[in-house]
Amino acid sequence: MLDARELAIGYGATEIGSGLSLSVKTGDILCLLGPNGCGKTTLFRTLLGLLPALSGQVLLGGKPITAQRRAEIARQIAYVPQAHAPPFPFEALEVVLMGRTARLGTFGQPGQRDRETALTAMRKLGIGDLAHRDYSRLSGGQRQLVLIARALAQEAPLIVMDEPTASLDFGNQVQVLAQIKALAQEAAGAGHGVILSTHDPDQAFALDARVLLMKDGRTRAEGSASEVLTGENLSDVYGIPVTVETTGSGRRVCLPSLGRQSAPTMTSDAFTMA
Amino acid sequence: MGRGTTADVGLRRPVLSLTSVLALCLAALAFGAVMIGPFALSPGQTVMALLGQGDAQASIVVWNIRVPRVAAALLVGAALAAAGASYQALFRNPLVSPDILGVSAGAGLGAVAGIFLSLPVAAIQASAFVGGMAAVGFVTLVASMVRNTDRTLTLVLIGVVIGALAGAATSLLKVMADPYDQLPAITFWLLGSLAAITTDDILPALPMVLIGLVPLALLRWRINVLSLGDEEACALGIEVGRIRFLVIAAATLITASVTALAGVVGWVGLVIPHIARMLVGPGFGRLLPVSVLIGAGYLLIVDTLARTIAQVEVPLGILTAVIGAPFFVWLLARGRRGWS
Numbered sequence: 147m148l149d150a151r152e153l154a155i156g157y158g159a160t161e162i163g164s165g166l167s168l169s170v171k172t173g174d175i176l177c178l179l180g181p182n183g184c185g186k187t188t189l190f191r192t193l194l195g196l197l198p199a200l201s202g203q204v205l206l207g208g209k210p211i212t213a214q215r216r217a218e219i220a221r222q223i224a225y226v227p228q229a230h231a232p233p234f235p236f237e238a239l240e241v242v243l244m245g246r247t248a249r250l251g252t253f254g255q256p257g258q259r260d261r262e263t264a265l266t267a268m269r270k271l272g273i274g275d276l277a278h279r280d281y282s283r284l285s286g287g288q289r290q291l292v293l294i295a296r297a298l299a300q301e302a303p304l305i306v307m308d309e310p311t312a313s314l315d316f317g318n319q320v321q322v323l324a325q326i327k328a329l330a331q332e333a334a335g336a337g338h339g340v341i342l343s344t345h346d347p348d349q350a351f352a353l354d355a356r357v358l359l360m361k362d363g364r365t366r367a368e369g370s371a372s373e374v375l376t377g378e379n380l381s382d383v384y385g386i387p388v389t390v391e392t393t394g395s396g397r398r399v400c401l402p403s404l405g406r407q408s409a410p411t412m413t414s415d416a417f418t419m420a
Numbered sequence: 421m422g423r424g425t426t427a428d429v430g431l432r433r434p435v436l437s438l439t440s441v442l443a444l445c446l447a448a449l450a451f452g453a454v455m456i457g458p459f460a461l462s463p464g465q466t467v468m469a470l471l472g473q474g475d476a477q478a479s480i481v482v483w484n485i486r487v488p489r490v491a492a493a494l495l496v497g498a499a500l501a502a503a504g505a506s507y508q509a510l511f512r513n514p515l516v517s518p519d520i521l522g523v524s525a526g527a528g529l530g531a532v533a534g535i536f537l538s539l540p541v542a543a544i545q546a547s548a549f550v551g552g553m554a555a556v557g558f559v560t561l562v563a564s565m566v567r568n569t570d571r572t573l574t575l576v577l578i579g580v581v582i583g584a585l586a587g588a589a590t591s592l593l594k595v596m597a598d599p600y601d602q603l604p605a606i607t608f609w610l611l612g613s614l615a616a617i618t619t620d621d622i623l624p625a626l627p628m629v630l631i632g633l634v635p636l637a638l639l640r641w642r643i644n645v646l647s648l649g650d651e652e653a654c655a656l657g658i659e660v661g662r663i664r665f666l667v668i669a670a671a672t673l674i675t676a677s678v679t680a681l682a683g684v685v686g687w688v689g690l691v692i693p694h695i696a697r698m699l700v701g702p703g704f705g706r707l708l709p710v711s712v713l714i715g716a717g718y719l720l721i722v723d724t725l726a727r728t729i730a731q732v733e734v735p736l737g738i739l740t741a742v743i744g745a746p747f748f749v750w751l752l753a754r755g756r757r758g759w760s
Contacts (some may be wrong), residue, residue, distance in 0.1 A: 158567070194655055220657030230647055233512045234702030244645050248657025253638040255705065300656070 147304055147339055148193065149255035155185060155192045155363070161200055162188045163363025170339045172303050175330045177350040177371070178343040180360030181384055186343045187361075190306055193341070195219050220248035223304040224297035228312055229289035231282050238284065238292045239277040242268055245299035260299075267298035271325055287318030294325060305329070307342040311349065317369045319349075327353055347375050347400045359383055372398060382393065433672040438699065442713040449717050450494065452517040453724045454486045470601075484618075492617045497688055499629045499678040501715020503671040504689025505696065505707050506636050509647040511572055514697075515517050518675040520691035521579040521668065525586035526555020527679040528610055529593075535605050536593045544609075545621065545640060549628075552676030555582055555592035560668060571650060571661070575668075605753035611735030612683035614723050622683055632670040639663060640705040647702070685736045687744030688715055694751050 147170060151195045154164040163185035170176050191197040193204055195211040204211040207222050224245070232241075242264040243256045244391060250256060256264075267275045273291050281292060290310060295392060297305045310326065311319040329338045344350070350357045350371040357374040359366040359381045367374040380388040387403045438695065452469070453463045459481050461469070468474030469482035503518035521524065530551020534544035554580075563571070563578045590610075597603045639654070642663050645653050650660050675689075692715040693707065700706040717734075722743065726734045 192649075196651055196654055216654055216659050217657035218444055220655060225652070225655035227652060234509070234697065236702055238643070240644070240703060244648065244656055247641070247645050250641065252642065252663075255641050321683060 147207060148341075149205040150193060151202050151205070152241075153192060153204065153227075154190070155188045155197070156200050157197070157285055161363070163360070164201075165364055166202075166360075167365070168341075168358055168368075170304060170341055172339045173330055173337040174339045175326065175355040176339075176341045177353060177355040177357050178341065178360065179345075179350065179357055179375075179383075180366070185362045185363040186360060187308060188363075190308055190341075190343065194223060194225050194306060197224060198237050206355040214325045217248040219295050220300060220302065223306060224289075224300040224302040226293045226297045226305060226307040226310060228308050228310075229286050230312075231289075235280045235282045236278050236287075238281045239268070239275070240282045241265055241292055242277075242299050245296035248300065250272065263301070264295070264299045267295040268292070270296050270298065285318075287314045287321070289321055290314060290318070291325070294322070298329075304339045304341070309343050309345065311344060311416070312347070323349055323352055338366060350375060351398045351400075375400065439709055439713065442717070445715045446494075446713055446720075447501065449720055450490050451721055453490045453493075455730060456724055457481070457486060458728075488619045488622060489614055489617050489723065489727070490508050490720060491619075492614045492622050493720040495560055495622065495626060495629060496614070496678040496682045496685060497692075497719025497722075498716040499632075499674045499694070499713040500685060500688040500719070501692035501711040502633060502708060503675045504635060504715075505693035505711040506643065506667055506671045507689070509643045509702075509704055509707075510664060510671075511576060512647050512649060514694065515690070517686070518671065519583070519684075519686070520576060521559045521672065522555040522583035522586060523552040523672050523675045524679055524684045524686075524703050525583035525590070526558075527552030527676055528684055529555075529590045531609050531680070531683070532590050532593045532597075532606050535609065536597050538602075541621075545624075548622060549676050551586075552679055553672060556668065556672040556676075558567055558582055560665070571664070583657070597602035606654075606733060609683045612685035612740075613726070613733060614682055615727070615733045617681070625677040625681045629674050632672075632674035632677070633708075635666050635670040636708060639666060640708060643656040643667060643704040682736065685719070685740055687740040687748075688719055691744045691748055691751075692718055694748075721748035 149169045151167050153166040154161055154265050155166065156162040165191060168176065171230065178189070180186055188197065192199050195204065195206075197216070198212065206214065207217060210378070211219060239261070243260060245267075246256045246260040246263065249260070265274060265277060268277055271291050271294060273288065273295060275289060281289065284292065294310070296308075307326070310322050314322060317401050326340055326342065331337055355371055356369065357371050358368050359374050359379060366383055367379050375390060377389045380390070389403065390398055391401055392398050441451050451463075451466065455463065459477075461478055461481070465478050466482065469478040472479065491663055501520055507516045507518055507520055508514050527548040528551070529546050533546035534547035536617050539547065541547055559579045559582045559747070560577065562582070563575045566574050566578070568574045591643070594603060594606055596615055597606055645656055645658055646660065646663060646667075648656070679685075693711050696707050696711040700710050719740075721734060721741045726736055728737055
């Protein structure tokens with residue numbers, strides 16, 4: 147569905163990343179990991195066609211994304227931004243209904259069927275009762291779920307999520323992750339392809355996702371979570387000592403060591419800079 | 421509409437009844453405003469005069485003075501409120517007024533230049549209209565040449581710049597104008613007034629306003645989506661640049677037309693959409709008609725005050741500011757429901 151080949155990404159003359167390739171189809175979960183400023187958001191914007199690639203190509207449904215109209219793109223790939231507060235107090239259902247825009251004509255209005263699609267999406271995420279609540283007054287977790295419902299209402303096979311668990315409490319994080327997993331695993335053919343970014347490598351283990359580990363705008367490693375998320379790779383990318391251990395139940399967890407906090411790397415950095 | 425039920429997929433409260441109530445109130449207000457004035461009329465006389473019967477003097481007062489003036493107030497208020505509601509959604513900012521892109525500053529300069537050159541009234545109005553359209557056209561042109569990822573912010577900043585330049589040129593003309601004849605006319609025009617309005621003044625503005633309202637009404641859903649911001653609107657499938665251009669063009673046409681008619685009338689486009697949003701929420705399909713009705717009624721009340729509270733005509737801009745400013749502070753102090 148989505149293929150990116152040898153992308154160079156950035157703004158105008160400023161190149162932020164290069165040599166980035168990835169491929170996602172329905173049923174996949176691809177997890178983008180990397181330190182702040184490594185180019186995850188810029189990559190997302192490029193994949194969504196919001197920012198032109200400096201070189202390389204994004205193919206969506208086999209066609210270059212640059213050759214497609216906005217509505218055409220939106221019918222194939224949905225974007226879930228970080229939970230935000232819009233300037234006006236729309237009802238949650240109205241926000242979800244905005245996901246239907248790509249299926250309406252330029253002068254079109256969402257009709258009864260669109261409302262039903264939107265409500266179905268909300269119920270699927272267990273937030274049907276929020277439909278008539280003021281979106282701007284919902285909690286961060288509820289808003290994030292509303293935005294995911296909007297992506298579902300968009301009925302696009304691919305969903306891009308920018309740090310969907312940032313600013314959520316522990317319980318909401320788990321809920322959102324569970325929904326993401328369920329979205330990808332839906333019954334034959336109906337599953338979504340999900341690309342998400344996160345700051346928590348444990349989430350990639352929990353989702354059993356494929357991982358693209360980025361550093362300084364380049365791919366550091368790519369593959370299954372257990373292949374990529376090794377103590378060595380994580381220590382290198384984040385610049386802190388990390389070990390990966392397996393719990394009694396067989397789940398892998400990342401354990402940063404706070405005691406010897408980054409002393410070696412910091413010192414070596416300092417020497418390099420001097 | 422059974423809010424809690426699972427079958428309930430409607431949005432908010434039904435709006436039709438509110439619109440019809442507002443429309444009825446507006447009709448009553450308009451009738452009242454036709455009665456009120458130095459030559460006071462009874463309801464009976466007013467009805468007779470409106471029907472073209474009764475005594476000739478009442479007929480002349482009603483048809484030549486009151487009706488044009490009431491119609492102009494309704495038109496100007498409706499237009500400014502519609503443009504304000506559109507710009508607030510487009511710029512995602514409830515503190516935005518229709519002058520944000522310099523339409524008033526441009527129209528002001530156009531009108532002042534017309535007065536300075538001692539042009540006839542119709543030419544002054546045309547010059548104000550052209551000035552307002554040109555200012556916004558210039559702003560969008562310059563903004564499109566500036567390479568910046570935040571198109572909306574660029575537009576607003578260029579709007580401020582062009583507005584300031586037009587203001588400077590207006591000040592220069594005021595300094596050079598004849599202080600006894602032209603300067604009072606300029607000052608009065610810049611404060612807005614509907615005094616001495618005739619049917620001939622309204623006729624060119626009316627179709628312009630209607631033409632501008634059509635795309636705003638048709639694009640009402642897209643305007644909602646635009647208020648989420650450029651990036652999200654794009655990702656939801658909207659050709660943001662094109663829709664934004666259409667909305668700006670329509671709102672500018674509306675504002676420039678009525679500014680040419682009435683002068684610079686501030687605060688209406690800023691305050692009225694807030695009241696409408698409190699009543700029906702931010703959905704533009706409901707917000708636009710309700711803003712239009714409330715805006716029309718509000719300016720009708722203000723203009724009726726302007727011509728009756730004192731021996732001389734009080735400029736509209738002064739009254740709208742005196743009423744609008746404290747009201748706006750009250751709105752902000754309420755602070756409920758976010759920006760609504």
